Amino acid sequence: MELLFFAYRDFTAEPDQILARYKFGRAHHRVIYFVGRHPSITVSELLDILGITKQSLSRVLGQLIREGFIIQRSDRRDRRRRLLELTDRGRDLERQLSENQRQRMARAYRSAGAESVEGFRTVLRNLIDARDRARFETGEAAAKVASRR
Amino acid sequence: MELLFFAYRDFTAEPDQILARYKFGRAHHRVIYFVGRHPSITVSELLDILGITKQSLSRVLGQLIREGFIIQRSDRRDRRRRLLELTDRGRDLERQLSENQRQRMARAYRSAGAESVEGFRTVLRNLIDARDRARFETGEAAAKVASRR
DNA sequence: CATATATGTCAACATGGCTGACTTAAAAAG
DNA sequence: CTTTTTAAGTCAGCCATGTTGACATATATG
Numbered sequence: 001m002e003l004l005f006f007a008y009r010d011f012t013a014e015p016d017q018i019l020a021r022y023k024f025g026r027a028h029h030r031v032i033y034f035v036g037r038h039p040s041i042t043v044s045e046l047l048d049i050l051g052i053t054k055q056s057l058s059r060v061l062g063q064l065i066r067e068g069f070i071i072q073r074s075d076r077r078d079r080r081r082r083l084l085e086l087t088d089r090g091r092d093l094e095r096q097l098s099e100n101q102r103q104r105m106a107r108a109y110r111s112a113g114a115e116s117v118e119g120f121r122t123v124l125r126n127l128i129d130a131r132d133r134a135r136f137e138t139g140e141a142a143a144k145v146a147s148r149r
Numbered sequence: 150m151e152l153l154f155f156a157y158r159d160f161t162a163e164p165d166q167i168l169a170r171y172k173f174g175r176a177h178h179r180v181i182y183f184v185g186r187h188p189s190i191t192v193s194e195l196l197d198i199l200g201i202t203k204q205s206l207s208r209v210l211g212q213l214i215r216e217g218f219i220i221q222r223s224d225r226r227d228r229r230r231r232l233l234e235l236t237d238r239g240r241d242l243e244r245q246l247s248e249n250q251r252q253r254m255a256r257a258y259r260s261a262g263a264e265s266v267e268g269f270r271t272v273l274r275n276l277i278d279a280r281d282r283a284r285f286e287t288g289e290a291a292a293k294v295a296s297r298r
Numbered sequence: 299c300a301t302a303t304a305t306g307t308c309a310a311c312a313t314g315g316c317t318g319a320c321t322t323a324a325a326a327a328g
Numbered sequence: 329c330t331t332t333t334t335a336a337g338t339c340a341g342c343c344a345t346g347t348t349g350a351c352a353t354a355t356a357t358g
Contacts, residue, residue: 001250002186003285005179007276008157009200025313030154037151043336051158056315058337080324080335101150108275112268119261119268126257127156136152174344192305205346207306229304229355 014100022067022093027060029097032086035070036094040083042075069093163249171216171242176209178246181235184219185243189232191224218242 015029022028034049035041047057061084064070069090075081086094109117125136164178171177183198184190196206210233213219218239224230235243258266274285 001182001247001254003270003273003277004157004160006281006284007273008153010278010281011153011276013200027314033150044334051162052314053316054336055317055338059314062337078325078335082336098150104276105150108272112271112275115264116268116271119265120272121152122261122265123257123269124152124156126261127160127253128152129159132155132159135155176345193303201345202347203305204307204348208345211306227304227356231305 011101011104014104015097018093018096024063025060027056028064031057031060031064032069032090032094033098035084036086036091036098039085042081042083044081046084064090160250160253163253164246167242167245173212174209176205177213180206180209180213181218181239181243182247184233185235185240185247188234191230191232193230195233213239 012026016026019025019029030050031046034046038045043054043057043061046061047054050057061070065072068087071085071087072082073085075083112120121136125133128136161175165175168174168178179199180195183195187194192203192206192210195210196203199206210219214221217236220234220236221231222234224232261269270285274282277285
């Protein structure tokens, strides 16, 4: 538990200086990260992932849209939905922000070795609520989940 | 990175209802947790661990002391230092709060197996800044670190 | 004695959660 | 075609927990 605390603390600490330049906070980082990882994600899906309220998200998402880091377009099939994408500008910022973290992760993986990495991922998956664990299933199970959506 | 986000999100989500009963937040949980794990910790050490400012800590720590969850006594050798301990009441609360988390961790460990657990811990250690990594060294290295303090 | 260190405190401010109440547009159900 | 449900957005206000900066006090150290 303590390890997890320190690892998470140090893992998330670095990007803050970059964010400050844009007058953004960690919440913005999370939004940019997940929109980057899941292009065409809807607002509801993003809310589910972040586990926060619509009102909280809207403050942050609104800024990102107004300042041109994210664009919305409506889903053709269901025009109530807004699909979110990073703009070029958004992608730039995402890369800047995640660069440190990716490097840190890569370093940790390299010096731990492939077996440790597998164990790391297995335990993390088990820590996640069953509801969301499916996102990270491997092989056939993942295919099933994907097709269900 | 995504796995880590979800695991941390779910791992930290549960104790909030209990905390709410005492009108406490997550910050109180962290303080109670670390004082519980490191009896006689000083205020400075706690600040280092939490990575927050003295003023932020003081708000939370002050409440916990006033409400009888933590006591301070001065260090005999250096009477400027205040050593922090959980009271019986504090220990009760700590147990309540961490119970879910310990169970979640135990479940994750059980279904992942001993090897995965080793890998998990190895990668987490590597993710931590070198500065704090020493806390978690094993065997002889750990003894050295301990004796240096 | 002078300086450095550990702790505490006051004030003001920012971020990012929350609840509650409502609106609008579109889809789905009847 | 009307009603209901769903997805998204908005306004207002509250709270927890970070931040900076300025100081104060007690004690240890040089």
